Amino acid sequence: MNKPPRNDYFKDQICFVTGANSGIGFALSEELLKRGATVYLAGRDLKKVSDAAGRLPAFEDRVHPLQVDVTSRMQVRKAIEQTAAEEGRLDLLFNNAGILQMALFETTTPEEWNLIVDTNLWSVIYGTHAAVPIMLRQGSGHIVNTSSVGGIIPYPMQALYNTTKFAVTGFTESLRFEYAEKGLHFSTVCPGPVATPIYGKRLGKPDPLMKVPGDAIPPGTAAPFILDRVAERMGIIIVPEGFHDQLWRGYVHGDERTEEMLAAHAHNRRVALERGDPAAAAAAPMHR
Template sequence: MSGTQITTARPLHGKVVAITGASAGIGAATARLLAERGATVVLGARGSERLAAVAERITASGATAAHLPVDVTRREDLGALVELATGRYGRLDALISNAGLGAVSPLDDLRVAEWEAMVDVNIKGVLYGIAAALPVFRRQGFGHFVNVSSTAARRTMPQQGVYSATKAAVHALSEGLRQEAGEALRVTLISPGFVRTDFVDQTSNPEVRAQYQAARDTFAIEPAAIARAIAFAIEQPDDVDVNEIVVRPTAQT
């Protein structure tokens, strides 16, 4: 990202966007792209050192970024992220609920703690974001929820049963929210396929982890592809609501 790009292409100038899971992968790529296009980004993630590095890279390029350690399983952390955005910048235009956990494994492994963690991060994390931002959006009279799901919500594979279930829940929550949002608020669901991140490294079953790492290294797409989809949705005029975008590798079945 160059300084020239930031000064010449700013379709998101004036918008304030909060992003969870912003320390790496899709979240970091989205933060950089939105900042490049003029947005002020407010970043949250558990990895505080990597998060600070992402924010410093953005501010060094001439854009504006703030950051805060955020664990999306803690409702108060989402409230603090939204408060940082509104308190420092006076508004919040969009909340991107991107933090996710993909500890896939066969159900026979009975990794119940990992099942619970995926429910807490993938479902409750989105709900806590809604709880934090919805009252703010209502008061403002504008706002945009962008919820990152997965193509696993559409097609369940072996070892992905619990993960797929959590992402299907994000689909249902997003559609319910869209129907209740009214004409002033927007809701977008982003459904990535296989993306080249460290996401699959969260899998504790070594055989499954190796299988997914090999597939990732063979055909996964870069996080920037998902960032571009998110930017497209946010950049639309206020009367245009992009309900869902599915982005997968061409080679993914």
């Protein structure tokens, strides 16, 4: 596959970003605008997403806030089709919206499973399903789905989250090959810890106990790194670069030490969660 020059990959491109009012989605939107794109910022709360657009006054002409709840197939489809109709095309779709959950599996409920699967996985399928026919007609397009390092490494005590994110990785990687000869590109973004409001929430609801990990990088650092790799049409993009690389490779190859590390992590997380301390669980060491 030919790699395009990095600098003008986003210039004059029509981009649609979900979960754009906050965190990584906002940072990606701002960076896309800096690189010359037109950006449709989608958020579930119109006031929040309009306020976010208002924080980008330098790009007023190229910023379009939209209200879209990504758990609604109809809303996602309508917003993507209207964007393409308005602009005459859709070049890049960033399925970024998501929520986090860390919990002991036995305490999770079917309602929690439904909410996280709807928000983190069905949203990505809805967006992709709406965009692919448009991009096939154009003969070009790039879909960037946000997974997580939890979508390639099975960090214990976040089975809900990992289930959705492993699915996003598998879905996106499958489509990368399925559509390569049609001129469509797919990337999977796998962030490690990034300091965003996702940590102040549990399943999208405020939770002061969920603290930002100490090693988290700012979203403004993650976004340019991600877009540089999107411009290279990289498949799996891990940010920060190399985060838990040895752990990932050790896990894939069934390395004994990695198995021990993940088992120790599970033990330490269980101890912290049983005493009601998700922040300590998030930061739990990988040794006993």
